[in-house]
Amino acid sequence: xxxxxxxxxxxxCLSSSPSNxxxxxxxxxxxxxxxxxxxxLYVQTGxxxxxxxxxxxxxxxxxxxxxxxxxxxxxxENVPLQISEYAQLSNVTEIVIGQSSMKRNxxxxxxxxxxxxxxxxxxxxxxxxxxTVKAENYRKGHLPLHVEKPSIKECFLTVxxxxxxxxxxxxxxxxxxxxxNVVTIYILGVLLTSILTDGxxxxxxxxxxxxxxxxxxxxxxxxxxxxxxxxYPVTFVIMxxxxxxxxxxxxxxxxxxxxxxxxxxxxxxxxxTDRLLQKARSQKEIxxxxxxxxxxxxxxxxxxxxxxxxxLAEGHLFSEKEKAEDQSYLTLDEQQIxxxxxxxxxxxxxxxxxxxxxKCLYLAIRIGDQVYGVIGVPAQKNVLDSxxxxxxxxxxxxxxxxxxxxxxxxxxxxxxVIAKNEQLRADLLRAISHxxxxxxxxxxxxxxxxxxxxKYLDEGTRRQIYTDIYDDAExxxxxxxxxxxxxxxxxxxxxxxxxxxxxxxxxxxxxxxxSRKHDDYKIITECEDLLLAxxxxxxxxxxxxxxxxxxxxxxxxxxxxxxxxxxxxxxxxISVEDNGPGISDEIKPHIFEMFFTGGNNIxxxxxxxxxxxxxxxxxxxxxxxxxxxxDNDPHGCxxxxxxxxxxxxxxx
Numbered sequence: 329x330x331x332x333x334x335x336x337x338x339x340x341c342l343s344s345s346p347s348n349x350x351x352x353x354x355x356x357x358x359x360x361x362x363x364x365x366x367x368x369l370y371v372q373t374g375x376x377x378x379x380x381x382x383x384x385x386x387x388x389x390x391x392x393x394x395x396x397x398x399x400x401x402x403x404x405e406n407v408p409l410q411i412s413e414y415a416q417l418s419n420v421t422e423i424v425i426g427q428s429s430m431k432r433n434x435x436x437x438x439x440x441x442x443x444x445x446x447x448x449x450x451x452x453x454x455x456x457x458x459x460t461v462k463a464e465n466y467r468k469g470h471l472p473l474h475v476e477k478p479s480i481k482e483c484f485l486t487v488x489x490x491x492x493x494x495x496x497x498x499x500x501x502x503x504x505x506x507x508x509n510v511v512t513i514y515i516l517g518v519l520l521t522s523i524l525t526d527g528x529x530x531x532x533x534x535x536x537x538x539x540x541x542x543x544x545x546x547x548x549x550x551x552x553x554x555x556x557x558x559x560y561p562v563t564f565v566i567m568x569x570x571x572x573x574x575x576x577x578x579x580x581x582x583x584x585x586x587x588x589x590x591x592x593x594x595x596x597x598x599x600x601t602d603r604l605l606q607k608a609r610s611q612k613e614i615x616x617x618x619x620x621x622x623x624x625x626x627x628x629x630x631x632x633x634x635x636x637x638x639x640l641a642e643g644h645l646f647s648e649k650e651k652a653e654d655q656s657y658l659t660l661d662e663q664q665i666x667x668x669x670x671x672x673x674x675x676x677x678x679x680x681x682x683x684x685x686x687k688c689l690y691l692a693i694r695i696g697d698q699v700y701g702v703i704g705v706p707a708q709k710n711v712l713d714s715x716x717x718x719x720x721x722x723x724x725x726x727x728x729x730x731x732x733x734x735x736x737x738x739x740x741x742x743x744x745v746i747a748k749n750e751q752l753r754a755d756l757l758r759a760i761s762h763x764x765x766x767x768x769x770x771x772x773x774x775x776x777x778x779x780x781x782x783k784y785l786d787e788g789t790r791r792q793i794y795t796d797i798y799d800d801a802e803x804x805x806x807x808x809x810x811x812x813x814x815x816x817x818x819x820x821x822x823x824x825x826x827x828x829x830x831x832x833x834x835x836x837x838x839x840x841x842x843s844r845k846h847d848d849y850k851i852i853t854e855c856e857d858l859l860l861a862x863x864x865x866x867x868x869x870x871x872x873x874x875x876x877x878x879x880x881x882x883x884x885x886x887x888x889x890x891x892x893x894x895x896x897x898x899x900x901x902i903s904v905e906d907n908g909p910g911i912s913d914e915i916k917p918h919i920f921e922m923f924f925t926g927g928n929n930i931x932x933x934x935x936x937x938x939x940x941x942x943x944x945x946x947x948x949x950x951x952x953x954x955x956x957x958x959d960n961d962p963h964g965c966x967x968x969x970x971x972x973x974x975x976x977x978x979x980x
Contacts, residue, residue: 336364339420344381348388351457355424356395368392371410372403401718403587408444422453482525493517514538522578531575605730618727619646631704666702678707700731767800824864828974831859831893838872848885855893860974861900867947874940875904883908903968920945
């Protein structure tokens, strides 16, 4: 046995055998002991199985799922080959299979399934579990005796086909065709019967019927089962064998075509569901897509309970058609079963050992121990067969994987926001501790000088000191206002009060709050008459003040600053232009980042925390716009943004 248990993968083979539960249980214990991946594989062949065997197979599949196995279904006639191919593709390390109950013939012995499997995959450990449960009258796989009875339509169609074959045979004899051509017509009739009817019974009956019809109508003496030719009995036997083989092969091909169609249907459903889930952005949307697909697939209502904050939320119904009994799936008893499934991480409800009287089969949407919700499928009357159940499990696995990815993406986004906030907090503390120290020391030093030596200073010196204290205090006030505003914006605590305002009045109010150094600059305003825009006037004034102060700070004395407001493209466009040195292309992408100062030599380094433009961008974005930066001609820069026009019409 393999010693390394890190990548162990246990594969158990499913069947309709009564002892298969013991085999599944043994494999489950091995998987738990080795902490290995656990998979249960069922190979569906073209052989029909009895109804009681089918029920037992479905029960074994559900038992394996209860023990934590991943259910996988494939189809093919060569069962050992299918098992070996899946084992090699899935990196299976150990296979658990039951001992074959096939008795060996003394003269014509052939290898059992386990012996064939050992020959095909000698490098994988195979554990053979002996049958400890012997069920009477249990026969594996085929239905040689208990076949489905053909319908009246199929019987009539079979008779009609061979009547036509007999008529064609009579025509062939009239034109002196050989008997081989007539036999070929009957074999063709058997082939058509196998294609147009279900099961083997009609084709076998047609094979026997063709022999009797050929003997009665097309051999001498006519209208009699007696034959004159010695070789006719051999012809009849060969004809019967050929017809039976032809019918059997045609029926098997038809069965494989049906299995291939089911597999293609399942693949298409899973592909469509996966494609829709990839477009979903939230766990709620993922759950809705999954339930809608299941309701459409099974043509029945689906009950969904999402897991929110460690508990199940209220149940929701998803149905293609509203039905009277739908509300009965949301009773308190049904909700209690769903909560039990969520807590215990096991399937429960109809067709299970837990709450078997429930109206729905409940399964958890989970990956490992993480449960994202519970799905309920009505199964009290219409029980899901093994094929439908396998599709249900595949869809739920895809849903759980999509929800897990969505949760990881949300956590990653939250962690990124937390990291960004931590970085901003660190930058803010660093900026405050460094850049606020100078104006505070200046205020403290100037105040101390006035207190200690004020009476010895002349009037001009005292006035300059007062001015310096006032300027430093005003700068600190502006910084605090910007800090408070940008913090409230980022936290979502800033409440907006949108009103309709005349732009010329807003600009005039903003100019009353700008730096006292504006006297050294030429400020021009150009505003269209009666330009009415919708805004939070207090915040837009703060934007204009920051933009003008920024222009004053980063342009030399005597520069021209122009404030324009005009109507363009059904928007009110506001711009602040200057003819200073401008902004280099290298720093333009970072100009609206918080704490970015650009290292301009004109500005006093102590007078910039790099918050003004970042705050302007946040305020404008809250108004549905975006700050734009472009070069002014011949030099300088232009900051502009747009506001929505007011719907109020002013009478001139």
